[in-house]
Amino acid sequence: MNDLTCDIGYKSINHAGEQLCGDHVEVVEQEDGSMVIVLADGLGSGVKASILSTLTSKIISTMLAAGLSIEECVETIAATLPVCSVRGVAYSTFTIIRLIQSRTAELIQYDNPQVIVLRNGENWEYPRTEKTIGGKRIFHSIIRLQEEDVFIAMSDGCPHAGIGTAYNFGWKREDIITFMEAMNLCGYTAKTLSTQLVDECNRLYGGEPGDDATACVVRVRKRVPMNMLFGPPSNRDDGDRMMSLFFAKEGKHIICGGTTSSIAARWLNRPLRASLDFTGDIPPIAYLDGVDLVTEGVITVNRVVEYARDYIGENTLYEAWSSGRDGASMISRLLFEEATDINFYVGKAINPAHQNPDLPINFSIKMNLVQELSEALRKMGKRIKVSYF
Amino acid sequence: MKVTVCIGSSCHIKGSRPVVEKLQELVARENLSDKIELGGTFCMGKCQQGVCVTVDGEFFSVSPETVSAFFEKEIKARV
Numbered sequence: 001m002n003d004l005t006c007d008i009g010y011k012s013i014n015h016a017g018e019q020l021c022g023d024h025v026e027v028v029e030q031e032d033g034s035m036v037i038v039l040a041d042g043l044g045s046g047v048k049a050s051i052l053s054t055l056t057s058k059i060i061s062t063m064l065a066a067g068l069s070i071e072e073c074v075e076t077i078a079a080t081l082p083v084c085s086v087r088g089v090a091y092s093t094f095t096i097i098r099l100i101q102s103r104t105a106e107l108i109q110y111d112n113p114q115v116i117v118l119r120n121g122e123n124w125e126y127p128r129t130e131k132t133i134g135g136k137r138i139f140h141s142i143i144r145l146q147e148e149d150v151f152i153a154m155s156d157g158c159p160h161a162g163i164g165t166a167y168n169f170g171w172k173r174e175d176i177i178t179f180m181e182a183m184n185l186c187g188y189t190a191k192t193l194s195t196q197l198v199d200e201c202n203r204l205y206g207g208e209p210g211d212d213a214t215a216c217v218v219r220v221r222k223r224v225p226m227n228m229l230f231g232p233p234s235n236r237d238d239g240d241r242m243m244s245l246f247f248a249k250e251g252k253h254i255i256c257g258g259t260t261s262s263i264a265a266r267w268l269n270r271p272l273r274a275s276l277d278f279t280g281d282i283p284p285i286a287y288l289d290g291v292d293l294v295t296e297g298v299i300t301v302n303r304v305v306e307y308a309r310d311y312i313g314e315n316t317l318y319e320a321w322s323s324g325r326d327g328a329s330m331i332s333r334l335l336f337e338e339a340t341d342i343n344f345y346v347g348k349a350i351n352p353a354h355q356n357p358d359l360p361i362n363f364s365i366k367m368n369l370v371q372e373l374s375e376a377l378r379k380m381g382k383r384i385k386v387s388y389f
Numbered sequence: 390m391k392v393t394v395c396i397g398s399s400c401h402i403k404g405s406r407p408v409v410e411k412l413q414e415l416v417a418r419e420n421l422s423d424k425i426e427l428g429g430t431f432c433m434g435k436c437q438q439g440v441c442v443t444v445d446g447e448f449f450s451v452s453p454e455t456v457s458a459f460f461e462k463e464i465k466a467r468v
Contacts, residue, residue, distance in 0.1 A: 258397035258431030274396055274429030276409050283401040284429055298398050
């Protein structure tokens with residue numbers, strides 16, 4: 001194993017007036033840690049397009065993940081897809097990005113806009129070879145991955161954005177590249193990059209997209225471990241064991257919870273200084289030498305879970321947490337943007353003050369928060385380990 | 390004089406934010422910022438009696454409604 005990993009994120013917007021998206025992205029992880037990503041764009045829009053693209057991406061990703069060749073996949077699709085009664089063809093374009101152990105990327109492109117690759121922050125015209133499989137013209141590339149490589153796959157709804165309104169010929173590839181080069185400088189995650197691309201398309205369409213538009217972004221990055229401590233141990237005697245395990249881990253350290261941080265302060269023998277800066281409705285953070293971030297517990301983490309839930313879905317709140325100065329935004333940036341491998345150290349002590357029915361927090365909520373947060377982070381493609389004390 | 394307000398979960402829900410803001414406002418209005426040091430702390434272990442405030446180590450239970458009276462009686466009078 002090398003120390004590279006791939007951050008994958010995608011977002012779609014629907015053709016104005018349609019409830020279903022005619023584009024579909026499928027991500028399948030193989031047992032050896034390789035990933036197959038398929039972005040398919042079905043002919044037309046609405047239900048028909050949605051069925052075509054879903055079938056195409058599911059069939060390709062499943063077959064490739066099972067080790068079958070691309071030729072077999074294409075033949076299977078041609079033989080399986082239902083034929084459109086209006087146009088007399090069964091048709092879905094697709095882009096396949098196959099990431100082999102975060103070392104090599106294989107691109108297989110059929111009729112979608114050409115995948116943009118940013119290397120060292122600049123557009124790179126990678127080599128492509130043309131193949132004909134089952135009468136379809138397919139471009140094939142093998143790319144050895146480097147840190148900070150960014151792959152941007154799109155459906156044709158992106159370059160078509162703004163045709164006739166903002167631009168005569170739509171949003172040109174060169175202009176999309178310039179836009180994404182600038183966005184990439186900000187260090188956004190794959191999900192946020194894809195969101196910004198699609199949001200910009202939506203803006204160019206004047207809020208009424210003339211086609212389904214999808215962007216899928218893959219960022220190659222170094223693994224970054226992170227550790228988060230949440231809650232005091234259920235047995236007081238386990239405090240030292242919990243602290244020594246937590247602080248022995250490499251990477252940044254986050255502590256959530258008042259009592260928990262007091263225990264850590266005692267263990268480190270350093271003063272815990274709480275600030276009184278209220279920003280928004282999240283309790284202030286505190287400072288402790290040797291810990292990267294100290295926050296209040298349940299209220300802060302509850303907000304982080306809200307951000308995480310939104311992030312894996314519509315990603316409409318990223319502006320709040322990507323610039324916010326409160327504890328929840330700071331945790332979100334560390335966990336969503338910076339970390340790739342997160343160790344949770346969760347204490348199961350019951351805070352008697354929280355068992356008051358007047359308060360909106362209690363023990364089971366706390367445990368649910370951890371579960372929901374780790375589930376959401378897993379969906380973001382991160383490796384999560386949870387230890388209970 | 391050191392005045393410390395708990396900003397832990399329980400006290401936060403019971404209104405530590407308005408208490409802190411009111412105290413900051415009163416300290417500024419009475420020109421006492423060079424005599425009174427306002428600080429925050431996490432849980433004092435007396436969550437049932439929140440919002441927990443200590444004045445030079447002495448414990449008080451304050452709420453957003455009683456904070457003005459508390460300031461007059463326990464802080465201003467002692468300076």
